[in-house]
Amino acid sequence: MNRISVSMLAACGVLASFPAAAADADLQALREEIAQMRKSYEQRINALEQRLAQAETGRAQVPTAAPAARASSFNPEIGLNLQGALTSTKLDPASWTLQGFVPPGAPEEVGPPRRRGFTAQETELTLAANVDPNFRGYLNLALTPDNTVELEEAFFQTLGLGARFTLKGGRFLSGIGYNNERHPHVWDFADAPLAYTAFFGNKLSAEGLQLKWLAPTETWLELGLEAGRDDGFPGGARNKGGSALGAAFARTGGDVGIAHNWRAGLSYVATDPGARAYDGVDAAGLATRVSFAGRSRTAGADFVWKWAPNGNPAEHNFKLQAEYFRRVESGSLSCAERDASGACGGAAGLSDSYRSSQSGYYLQGVWQFMPRWRLGYRHDRLDSGTTRLGPALAVTDLPQLAAWQPLRNTVMLDYASSEFARLRLQFAHDNSRGPGLVDNQLWLQYVMSIGAHGAHKF
Amino acid sequence: MRNFMMAIALLLALPVQAALSVLTTVPEWAALAQEIGGDKIRVAAVTTALQDPHRIEARPSLIARARSADLLIATGAELESGWLPVVQRESGNARIQTGQPGYFEAAAQVRMLEIPAKLDRADGDVHASGNPHVNTDPRVYLQVGAALAARLAQLDPAHAAAYQAGYTAFAGRWRANLARWEQQAAALRGQPVVVQHKSFSYLLDWLGLKEVATLEPKPGVEASAAHLSRVLQQVRGQKPRWVLRAVWEGSRTSDWFAANSGTPLVVLPFTVGGSDAAKDLTSLFDDTLARLLAVK
Known part of the structure; x- marks a missing residue:
């Protein structure tokens, strides 16, 4: 107070000492200066008040934690799926065959049981990341208990090519059917449906390009075309260059109310194997080598229906899934033996026309009756039809192709301690081997996922 | 192309x-x-x-x-x-x-x-x-x-x-x-509350409620009977005013806890459409507060 009054007195003294005319101009200048200062302080106070108000509403704009700028920040999403099973079978797994059908390539971990006892089925290693704003890359390696690495998928995919097109290139699981694109760790049973084993060797893998297009309709409608190499079943050993496998699919789906969703699709697979071979035995029990060359055409239909109360699957849900495939093959079949005396024409072999029309379906339902617990039933049925052979070939020398209708019934109960860990008990009654050869298969399986876990499709 | x-x-x-x-x-x-x-x-x-x-x-x-x-x-x-x-x-x-x-x-x-x-x-x-x-x-x-x-x-x-x-x-x-809600809820500040899942951490933060227990032992993991009994013992002295659950969450755990602890269960709408009253954002928080305030 003292200091102010002293300085005011001093100011008055200073002012008083000036001549009157000069004092008027100076007073004016001082007034302006004070007005300016007041204005500037008012602005600053306003700014402070605003900041205070912002702070009072709770949270000032806080930038979210910036991602740590480390060299590893650009590492792809890495995921690992561990799968293993304890299996017990009544019949020797090595004797398993799908009577009436051409053997679908080498046995795989994801097919019918390969061995008794403990098996570390397939371990899937997944790497995925966006390449740049236009592409995404994905790799899936299957590590098998035979200590081999199988390149399941390695592809790039466009992120919004425009006009609702998506292009995929590389090796990928074909988009046909419903189950085909899904990796074993999301399957509802420990093994592939029999129809997939019979017609695609458990799964149809393509090496080439896939173009998908989403129709501009209110109802989901997706069309896809695939072209590529097809070294795996049902193709094989085609000599001509270019595309050997052609596949097409169309699928649609929607909601019925809030609780029901469905999806339905049609698929078509065309391949022309040049020398698709398998090892068999003739009527005399001599080892034969049987080879097919010709056209292979498979058509399929699939349907999935899901129900959950209020569309909230966390507590209870039910999933019904069915697929049907029909394969027509025509061409020539040759049969040769290592022993010259055999009925199949010895080492020179016999060759004649071959035509088959075979079909199969499965129908399965999985019910989550309480959180984490699910009960499932699957019915597999195949029909080998009657294979028509040219006169040079005798059906008795090709016992594998004698007509049969394999049937398998499977029940499973699984428990998921979280969405990353599942334990499954599965029992199957299987007569695929032929008349009178009934196998009982018991599985105790685990499926565990660690690391980045990609979102799942419908 | x-x-x-x-x-x-x-x-x-x-x-x-x-x-x-x-x-x-x-x-x-x-x-x-x-x-x-x-x-x-x-x-x-x-x-x-x-x-x-x-x-x-x-x-x-x-x-x-x-x-x-x-x-x-x-x-x-x-x-x-x-x-x-x-x-x-x-x-x-x-x-x-x-x-x-x-x-x-x-x-x-x-x-x-x-x-x-x-x-x-x-x-x-x-x-x-x-x-x-x-x-x-x-x-x-x-x-x-x-x-x-x-x-x-x-x-x-x-x-x-x-x-x-x-x-x-x-x-x-x-x-x-x-301003209206904060005035209405001023008396709730510091009240002890039990939640089933960590769905309401931000609501609790806003209202200054004190979370004394979560029924889930870990996020997304359903409580076992043993865990629930432990929680029951733990909160007995703290007299929680509510046990809260979002309308989309499973009912078993919080029902059991409410019945055995005597704590009133409040099912909150969580989002628009979560209750008949929660028709838009304003009525969502009106209803949420009304449900909390209804328990004395």
Whole structure:
């Protein structure tokens, strides 16, 4: 107070000492200066008040934690799926065959049981990341208990090519059917449906390009075309260059109310194997080598229906899934033996026309009756039809192709301690081997996922 | 090739819709977008309040709707990571891919709670960015709304002024609401509460409620009987005023706890549509507070 009054007195003294005319101009200048200062302080106070108000509403704009700028920040999403099973079978797994059908390539971990006892089925290693704003890359390696690495998928995919097109290139699981694109760790049973084993060797893998297009309709409608190499079943050993496998699919789906969703699709697979071979035995029990060359055409239909109360699957849900495939093959079949005396024409072999029309379906339902617990039933049925052979070939020398209708019934109960860990008990009654050869298969399986876990499709 | 694609795109394009098409993962952001965008946008949520937002199926109808969206609004913070990436990829819609202006994450605008110090799934369903249920704190709608208005203006510059005006009007109403709610709930400050899942951490933070126990031993892990008995013993002396559950959560645990502890169970709407009364954002918080205040 003292200091102010002293300085005011001093100011008055200073002012008083000036001549009157000069004092008027100076007073004016001082007034302006004070007005300016007041204005500037008012602005600053306003700014402070605003900041205070912002702070009072709770949270000032806080930038979210910036991602740590480390060299590893650009590492792809890495995921690992561990799968293993304890299996017990009544019949020797090595004797398993799908009577009436051409053997679908080498046995795989994801097919019918390969061995008794403990098996570390397939371990899937997944790497995925966006390449740049236009592409995404994905790799899936299957590590098998035979200590081999199988390149399941390695592809790039466009992120919004425009006009609702998506292009995929590389090796990928074909988009046909419903189950085909899904990796074993999301399957509802420990093994592939029999129809997939019979017609695609458990799964149809393509090496080439896939173009998908989403129709501009209110109802989901997706069309896809695939072209590529097809070294795996049902193709094989085609000599001509270019595309050997052609596949097409169309699928649609929607909601019925809030609780029901469905999806339905049609698929078509065309391949022309040049020398698709398998090892068999003739009527005399001599080892034969049987080879097919010709056209292979498979058509399929699939349907999935899901129900959950209020569309909230966390507590209870039910999933019904069915697929049907029909394969027509025509061409020539040759049969040769290592022993010259055999009925199949010895080492020179016999060759004649071959035509088959075979079909199969499965129908399965999985019910989550309480959180984490699910009960499932699957019915597999195949029909080998009657294979028509040219006169040079005798059906008795090709016992594998004698007509049969394999049937398998499977029940499973699984428990998921979280969405990353599942334990499954599965029992199957299987007569695929032929008349009178009934196998009982018991599985105790685990499926565990660690690391980045990609979102799942419908 | 590009020209060819463009030509096909033009041929196939449906009659151009004037309004901006906005798709949201959960109902609360649809309600907010509607408040700001008004008749300049067409907005829809792909889930309802009765669905667990972590556990949505990337179903066909969802992909069909994402196909034509101009703006996709998600909560973010990995809440939708189990299904949204598939929807984005399968939609073939370049506009709504992550990183594009047509993809908006609400949680990115908000100060996050419960950010885990370490990431280990042994700790249950943890989210690296923190608890994703930001929608239960009404204050976040101001920040999310401001960012959303700016984003709408960026995507649809012709109506930029309308979006800004829409936000300003909403913010005015909302600040009045906040003052009213905070006054109503002033007496609740410091009250002990038990929650089933960490769905309401932001609501508790806003109202200053004291969470004394969570029924889930770890996020996303259902409580065992032994764990519930332990919680019961632990909170006995603290006399919690409520046990809270979101309408989409399973009922067993909180029902058991309420019955055995004598703590009143309150099922909160969680989001718009979660109760008959929660018809929009304002009535959502009106109803939430009414339900809390009904327990004396």
